[in-house]
Amino acid sequence: MLTEPVFGLLRYPLLFDPQTAGGLLATVPADKVADTLRQLQQLGFEAACVLGTVMQVPSAVERIKVVVSEDASQNAAVAVTKRRTKGIKRRGGVTAVVSAFIWPENRGLHEPKRAGGAGAGRQLLLGLLLGLATAYLWRAVGDSFSSPARE
Amino acid sequence: MSGDLNKRDLLCVQDTGAATCCTDITGFGVVGHLLEMLKASDDNDKFNKHFLLEHRYFGAEIDLDALPIMDGAVDALSQGVTSSLQSSNLTARRGIIGATDDSAGQNAIRAHKA
Numbered sequence: 001m002l003t004e005p006v007f008g009l010l011r012y013p014l015l016f017d018p019q020t021a022g023g024l025l026a027t028v029p030a031d032k033v034a035d036t037l038r039q040l041q042q043l044g045f046e047a048a049c050v051l052g053t054v055m056q057v058p059s060a061v062e063r064i065k066v067v068v069s070e071d072a073s074q075n076a077a078v079a080v081t082k083r084r085t086k087g088i089k090r091r092g093g094v095t096a097v098v099s100a101f102i103w104p105e106n107r108g109l110h111e112p113k114r115a116g117g118a119g120a121g122r123q124l125l126l127g128l129l130l131g132l133a134t135a136y137l138w139r140a141v142g143d144s145f146s147s148p149a150r151e
Numbered sequence: 152m153s154g155d156l157n158k159r160d161l162l163c164v165q166d167t168g169a170a171t172c173c174t175d176i177t178g179f180g181v182v183g184h185l186l187e188m189l190k191a192s193d194d195n196d197k198f199n200k201h202f203l204l205e206h207r208y209f210g211a212e213i214d215l216d217a218l219p220i221m222d223g224a225v226d227a228l229s230q231g232v233t234s235s236l237q238s239s240n241l242t243a244r245r246g247i248i249g250a251t252d253d254s255a256g257q258n259a260i261r262a263h264k265a
Contacts, residue, residue: 007250010228011215013260015182016240017224017233022176025184032169047219051181054189057210062248063189064182065212 006066015066021141023047027054178236181218183243185211210248231260 006012023045028036033050040048057063172192176184194207227233244250 006215009215010225010260011218011220013228013233013237013241014180014218014220014224015213015215016180016237016243018178018180018236018240019176020178022181023219024173025176025181025188026170026173027188028169029171036169049217049219050214051217052211052213054209054211057208059210060190060193060206060208061245063208063210063246064185065210065248066215066250067212068215 006068009068012066025051178240179243180240181213182246183240185213186243186246189246228260233260 037048037050172188174184174188179187189209189211192209
């Protein structure tokens with residue numbers, strides 16, 4: 001039995017569809033959504049879009065509401081498709097870990113913010129390892145979108 | 152290629168300083184990964200727990216119309232073709248408000264097949 005009309009839509013099961021080369025899913029403060037989208041699209045991520053909004057909920061179990069609406073949301077989760085990278089899910093630690101990917105090539109572009117101290121060396125090592133793994137995966141599955149036989 | 156990769160990380164995490172958390176959508180699908188991010192954002196402060204203060208849980212509203220869909224994906228679904236991981240990923244529907252039925256999602260596929 002369907003409890004909500006939205007569950008009868010053919011697009012609904014796609015929310016559970018596994019991806020081998022999915023896009024990034026990020027949360028962005030409401031006041032930065034427009035800028036972020038514009039910059040992503042300028043960089044060629046044309047499918048970058050606002051997927052929904054984040055809010056406080058009363059339950060630890062049922063957290064996600066699926067709606068069908070043309071309304072653009074304010075607080076946004078930004079989904080990027082057709083390009084792949086490795087994002088690291090860390091509350092409060094995203095900057096430190098993900099920025100490690102770009103140190104070797106882009107150090108001059110943007111000086112990464114990172115805390116000094118004993119943890120910095122470990123973060124660099126972890127970052128380099130993750131970077132190598134990402135580069136390997138990128139090459140392994142980078143062309144999978146052009147191959148309809150693969151997911 | 153890795154230039155793009157770096158640019159995106161740079162943009163996403165540093166350049167605008169905009170992203171407050173970030174992950175890549177892979178095997179668990181949009182809902183599975185979003186749930187993990189939301190759970191990680193909960194305020195499970197020990198002080199709050201100890202003094203029985205209110206916990207803060209985070210949720211999200213997803214706009215199905217906004218979901219980027221690759222060409223052919225809906226066609227495949229309408230013929231009943233899903234990934235082998237689809238059924239196990241459907242356990243994440245516990246995190247969706249109102250989607251308690253076991254066949255949620257599968258009904259849509261069957262209805263379109265028929």
